[in-house]
Amino acid sequence: MDSLMGLINIEHEYDFLEELTYFRCGSAVPFAGRYRLIDFTLSNMVNSGVGEVAIFSNRKYRSLMDHLGTGSDWELAKRHGGLFILPPDWNDPTDISRGDLRHFHNNRDYFHRSKANHVIISGSQFISNARYEKAFNHHLENDADVTCITTRVNQFKPEHVSQLRVEHDEDGKIHNLTNDQQNPHVFTGVYIIKKDVLMKLVDECIAYHKDHFFFNGIKENLHRLNVQFYRYEGYSAFVNSIESFFRQNMNLLRPENYKALFFKNQFVRTKISNEPPVKYRKGAKVSDSMLANGSVIDGEVTGSILFRGVKVRKGAQVKNSIIMQRCTIEEGVRLENVILDKDVHISAGQTFIGSREKPFVVAKRKNI
Amino acid sequence: MSKECVGMLLAGGEGKRLGLLTKNLAKPAVPFGGKYRIIDFTLSNCTNSKIHTVGVLTQYSPMVLNKHIGIGKPWDLDRQHDGVSILSPFTAQKGGSWYKGTADAISQNMQFIDQFDPEYVLVISGDHIYQMNYQRLIDHHKEKQSEATISVIEVPWDEASRFGILNTKENLEIYEFDEKPQNPKSNLASMGIYIFNWKTLRKYLIDDEASDSSSHDFGKDIIPAMLNDGLRLFAYRFQGYWKDVGTIKSYWEANMDLLEEDLSLSLNSKEWRTYSHDSNYPPQFIEPNAEIDNSLVNSGCWISGIVKNSILFEGIDVGENTLVKESILHPSVKVGNNCTINRAIVMEKVTIPDGTVINGEEYDEPVVVNSENIEKFVTE
Numbered sequence: 001m002d003s004l005m006g007l008i009n010i011e012h013e014y015d016f017l018e019e020l021t022y023f024r025c026g027s028a029v030p031f032a033g034r035y036r037l038i039d040f041t042l043s044n045m046v047n048s049g050v051g052e053v054a055i056f057s058n059r060k061y062r063s064l065m066d067h068l069g070t071g072s073d074w075e076l077a078k079r080h081g082g083l084f085i086l087p088p089d090w091n092d093p094t095d096i097s098r099g100d101l102r103h104f105h106n107n108r109d110y111f112h113r114s115k116a117n118h119v120i121i122s123g124s125q126f127i128s129n130a131r132y133e134k135a136f137n138h139h140l141e142n143d144a145d146v147t148c149i150t151t152r153v154n155q156f157k158p159e160h161v162s163q164l165r166v167e168h169d170e171d172g173k174i175h176n177l178t179n180d181q182q183n184p185h186v187f188t189g190v191y192i193i194k195k196d197v198l199m200k201l202v203d204e205c206i207a208y209h210k211d212h213f214f215f216n217g218i219k220e221n222l223h224r225l226n227v228q229f230y231r232y233e234g235y236s237a238f239v240n241s242i243e244s245f246f247r248q249n250m251n252l253l254r255p256e257n258y259k260a261l262f263f264k265n266q267f268v269r270t271k272i273s274n275e276p277p278v279k280y281r282k283g284a285k286v287s288d289s290m291l292a293n294g295s296v297i298d299g300e301v302t303g304s305i306l307f308r309g310v311k312v313r314k315g316a317q318v319k320n321s322i323i324m325q326r327c328t329i330e331e332g333v334r335l336e337n338v339i340l341d342k343d344v345h346i347s348a349g350q351t352f353i354g355s356r357e358k359p360f361v362v363a364k365r366k367n368i
Numbered sequence: 369m370s371k372e373c374v375g376m377l378l379a380g381g382e383g384k385r386l387g388l389l390t391k392n393l394a395k396p397a398v399p400f401g402g403k404y405r406i407i408d409f410t411l412s413n414c415t416n417s418k419i420h421t422v423g424v425l426t427q428y429s430p431m432v433l434n435k436h437i438g439i440g441k442p443w444d445l446d447r448q449h450d451g452v453s454i455l456s457p458f459t460a461q462k463g464g465s466w467y468k469g470t471a472d473a474i475s476q477n478m479q480f481i482d483q484f485d486p487e488y489v490l491v492i493s494g495d496h497i498y499q500m501n502y503q504r505l506i507d508h509h510k511e512k513q514s515e516a517t518i519s520v521i522e523v524p525w526d527e528a529s530r531f532g533i534l535n536t537k538e539n540l541e542i543y544e545f546d547e548k549p550q551n552p553k554s555n556l557a558s559m560g561i562y563i564f565n566w567k568t569l570r571k572y573l574i575d576d577e578a579s580d581s582s583s584h585d586f587g588k589d590i591i592p593a594m595l596n597d598g599l600r601l602f603a604y605r606f607q608g609y610w611k612d613v614g615t616i617k618s619y620w621e622a623n624m625d626l627l628e629e630d631l632s633l634s635l636n637s638k639e640w641r642t643y644s645h646d647s648n649y650p651p652q653f654i655e656p657n658a659e660i661d662n663s664l665v666n667s668g669c670w671i672s673g674i675v676k677n678s679i680l681f682e683g684i685d686v687g688e689n690t691l692v693k694e695s696i697l698h699p700s701v702k703v704g705n706n707c708t709i710n711r712a713i714v715m716e717k718v719t720i721p722d723g724t725v726i727n728g729e730e731y732d733e734p735v736v737v738n739s740e741n742i743e744k745f746v747t748e
Contacts, residue, residue, distance in 0.1 A: 033651030034667075073648070255653070262650040272646040274442070276635035277402035277666040277680070288656040293403075293667050296636065305651075 002140055004132070004192065005116035006045040006053035008038065010124055011100035012212065015060075016240050019363040020341055025057060027124035028064040029245070030324050030342070032252055032261075033305050034292040036067050037239060038124045039270045041190070045120060046074050047266040048132035052081035054110050056103040061087055067271050074269045084110055099211025104202040111195060119198055122190040127248065128236040129265045135230035136192060144228040145197045146218055148174060149190040151232045156181070159244035163187060164219075166229055174227040177219050188232065191218075197225070235260035246339060246359045249305050249322050253288060275308050283314065299329070307342075320356070344368065371450065371484040373506060374566075375419040376477070377410055378470055379494035380427030385615045388715065388736040394426065396494030397433040398619070399698045399716070401626050401635060401642075402664040402679045405436055406613060407494040408443075408644045411452075415443045416640055417502035419490060421450040423480050425473040427457055427466060442643045455480060469584030475573040481566065489569055491562040491586065497622050498610040499633050499640050500561070505604050509563045514602040516568070516594055518542065519561035521606050531557035532587050534603050542601040545591050556603055559610055562586060568599070609633035620713060620734040623679050623696050627662050649682050657688065673703075687722065695728075712737055721746055 008027070015021035020029050027038040038055075045053055053076060057064055064085075070076075071083030090106045097105040104111075111119070118139065120132060132149070139147035150166050165183035167176040177187060191214075201217035210216035218227065235257060237248040252258050262268060275294030280286065284297040291301075294309035299316035309326040312318055316329045321338040329335065330348040337354035340346070341364040350368065354360030362368065383395025390398060396407035407424075414422050422445060426433055439445075440452035455477050457466050467473035474481075474491065481489060488509065490502055500519070509517040520534055528549070535544040535554045546552065572590055576582050582589045594601055609632045611622040625631055635642055649668025654660065658671040665675065668683035673690035680686075680697050687705035696713045703709060704722035711728025714720065715738040726745045728735040737745065 255655070258650075258653055267648055268650065269648055272648060274641055274643050274646065276642070277664040278652060279636070280660045280663045280665065280675075281629065282662045284661060286654050286660055287658055289654045290651045291654065291665075292651040294636070 002118060002136075003116040004045075004048070004050050004118050004120050004136055005111075005114045005195075006042075006050040007056065007119055007121045008041060008045075008053060008124060009056045009100055009103070009121055009213075010038075011056050011058050011103060013123055013125065016125075017245055018242050019361045020242070020245070020339070021060070022363060023060065024063040025060045026240075027057075028061075028067055030307055031127070031239070031245070032249060033290045033307055035268060035270045036064075037127070038064065038067075039268055040127045040129070041122045041124055042068075042074055043267070043269045044128065044130050044132060045122075046076065046269065048120075048130075048136070050120060050132075051078065052076075052084065052114055052116070054084040054086055054107065056100065056107070057085065057087055058103075061085070069271065073272050081114070086110065096209070097206045098209060100213050101202060101205050101211060104198075104213060105206060108199070111199060114195075117195050118192055119195050120190065120192045122188075125238055125240050126188045126190060126236065127239060127261070128188075128232060128234060129261050129268060130232050130234060130236075131265055132190075132192070135232070138230045139192045139228065142172065142228045143226065144192075145194055145225040146227040147192045148227065148229045149188050149192075149232055150229045151186055151188055151236050153184045153186050156184075157244065157247070159238040159240050160186060162240065163189075163238060168229055172228050174229055175222060177222065185231075187229075188236070193218075234264060242339075242359065242361065243357060246322065246337075246356070250303070250320070250356075253290060253303060253305070258290070273308060284312075299331075313348075322359075338362070341366075371421050371486045373419055373421075373488040373490055373502075373563075374481050374484050374486040375414050375422040375490045375492065375502070376474055376481070377407070377414070377422055377424045377492050377494050378473060379407055379424050379433060380430075380467055380473060381493070381495060382428040383495065383614065386613075386619060387616055388738050388741075389616065389619065389713070390429070391738070392429055393432040394428045394430055395613075397436055398613075399681055400497065400613070400619075401623060402666045402681055403635075403646075404642060404644045405433075406497065407433065407436070408642055409497050409499065410492050410494050411437075411440075411443045411445070412640075412642045413492075413498075413500050413502060415445060415643065417500075419502055420445065420447060421484055421486075422452045423455045423477060424452060424494070425455050425467065425477070427473075430454075430456060436645065442645055444643075450484070453480065469582075469589075470586045471573060471576055471582075471590050472584035474569075475577050475584070478570065478573065481570075486566050489564050489566045491564065493560045495614070496559065496610060496612050497633070498559075498606075498608065499637075499642070500606060500608065500610075501640075502561075502563075505561070505563055508604045509602070512540070512602040513600060514563075515565050515599040516591070517563045517602045517604050518591070519559045519606050520556040520603045521559055521610050523555050523557045525552070525555050528552035528555045528557065532560075534558055536603050540603045540605070542595065542603055545587065545595060547587060556605070558587065559606060560587075560612075561606075562591075568594075615733070616713070616736060617733045620696065620711075624677070624694070626664060626679065627677060647682055655688075658686075673705075673707075695734075711735065715739070718742055723747070 076083040164177040164187040166185045279296045285300040291306045292308040298314040299312040303320040307325040311328045316333040319336040325342045332349045334351040343365045379396040383390040445452035533546040613619040652669040655672040659674045665680045666682040672688040681699040683700040690707040698716040702719045
């Protein structure tokens with residue numbers, strides 16, 4: 001039977017979120033109140049019946065590994081299959097591979113051992129709540145070597161600049177992936193590939209000293225591969241800069257977006273931590289916001305996203321801000337258009353105001 | 369493999385006085401505190417006290433309870449050689465029977481306890497709300513060279529006649545057990561938490577099983593028998609919050625207690641965590657016109673209206689122009705627009721249509737709403 005194995009390849013995701021990626025990789029950046037960016041693609045894979053997922057991580061993966069653990073919160077802690085976090089540990093003296101090909105080369109066992117004959121590969125910057133079964137069926141029906149999952153962008157934003165655009169024949173075969181900024185048909189970075197084709201292309205890329213599997217293995221070979229596309233129509237977002245990170249978080253405060261991302265298909269899974277319900281104390285004022293468990297609110301919160309275990313003390317005002325796990329905002333503080341990374345402590349009476357385009361970002365564990 | 373202490377958690381009770389709340393599930397499985405089930409408090413106490421071998425005795429409507437406990441993962445009781453075991457009544461070569469009393473439930477599971485060859489057995493019930501370090505109780509038990517030690521809490525004198533009262537000497541040695549005394553001589557009430565030397569208890573259980581007149585109950589039979597024989601029994605004073613949620617009123621009050629600012633029991637404590645399942649719902653969504661005051665609200669909730677002095681479990685909708693006051697809404701309750709819910713306990717998955725008014729103040733105790741009686745409150 002045809003089946004899928006998963007791969008999340010974050011080798012080429014540079015540290016795109018400034019202060020937020022000083023000490024962690026982009027895929028481990030907190031998003032939407034209780035998630036990390038990687039949760040969306042990982043949940044999509046699991047919700048689509050993928051039972052084994054490998055993660056090619058290169059650097060700053062401590063917080064990513066801490067977040068994923070054994071994979072049990074994604075139902076990936078299994079006797080066979082499950083989650084494979086594969087940090088770089090390369091000892092093959094004959095290894096001449098480069099770039100992300102090093103991951104493929106040194107982790108061949110992951111692919112060989114699996115019974116699955118197709119692989120779904122993604123990064124972590126495409127946020128959606130998608131079931132991949134339809135794309136997989138499309139892939140099988142067309143006997144495609146590769147099927148790229150694409151989407152249509154209605155309004156161009158800076159985060160779309162770097163996304164490849166899709167040009168295809170009438171029969172759905174992709175003949176070009178371009179940088180045509182006028183083309184709204186965008187590649188999401190998620191694709192399905194036949195496992196044997198993958199392994200063959202990996203060998204070729206290594207032999208020719210290439211360093212980017214998708215660009216060198218697939219994009220340069222569009223003419224000789226059957227590369228199809230499957231268009232995903234649901235809610236989606238690309239996060240690849242502080243500005244898009246902030247805006248895409250805030251977009252979720254619109255009910256229709258929030259419902260589309262979280263309630264349309266299955267739950268987005270994330271690490272479970274044991275936090276009690278949010279405690280609204282006497283005099284708390286909260287509106288137009290999203291709050292995760294474990295928070296204790298005495299003050300005022302509007303238009304904001306609060307992660308787990310945030311404390312907002314009496315008289316504090318938090319407006320249009322993203323406050324990550326376990327931050328404490330003392331009495332009388334005023335925050336507007338601010339991103340506080342985890343464990344930040346803002347002492348009483350201070351005011352910080354950023355702008356929507358350039359939010360004020362405070363790095364992890366700062367005491368201000 | 370020998371263990372110092374095995375915990376036996378009594379969770380088979382029906383909790384008749386909780387009415388509709390225990391219609392389809394055992395009392396320890398009743399939702400509590402916006403996220404938990406009552407039994408979470410005792411299971412968390414076990415974990416936090418490093419009691420890693422726990423037998424949970426179930427009998428009445430155990431389905432929800434069994435599923436909730438599962439292999440004990442939320443409490444780190446999914447362990448290789450011990451951990452949590454669910455012990456339900458069973459048949460064997462000599463036949464079988466339901467658990468006839470608290471002591472009988474333990475007697476029937478002697479084999480379970482014997483396999484760990486423990487020094488002590490801790491007997492607790494799964495229907496109390498408190499945070500307690502059982503190791504302190506064990507230390508006290510050892511220090512007093514006691515055969516059995518019972519945890520007690522001071523209750524107001526005028527309420528003492530509602531409890532099982534322990535009369536003790538100054539050194540806390542128990543000389544008498546008074547079940548609901550009319551004229552109490554002491555205000556030390558038994559919390560239903562016992563620590564026994566297993567060798568001693570084992571002998572008393574065997575004798576008790578043989579007796580036809582016994583009701584096979586710890587409070588009524590085992591403890592009096594031990595006192596009768598002049599064994600060293602001691603009380604252990606517990607200081608802190610403890611509540612038996614036996615009635616709808618006390619259930620509602622105990623929930624409301626969680627809203628008190630200076631309650632000694634804290635769900636937010638990092639030193640003494642209360643563990644439970646988490647359904648991985650998204651963060652709660654608070655709409656622009658919503659107001660929430662003095663309440664607990666769990667994830668997956670969608671609040672458009674006003675919530676005051678209330679406890680909201682996961683996945684609840686509160687519609688526009690709706691007021692929820694002094695109420696407890698169990699998971700996945702959907703409250704429509706223009707409703708008023710006052711002093712009510714709304715059970716799991718009940719949908720309350722637009723414009724419904726439920727006013728619990730018209731009744732002696734908070735009104736319990738389920739999917740069958742909801743129609744009563746809906747006006748056309």
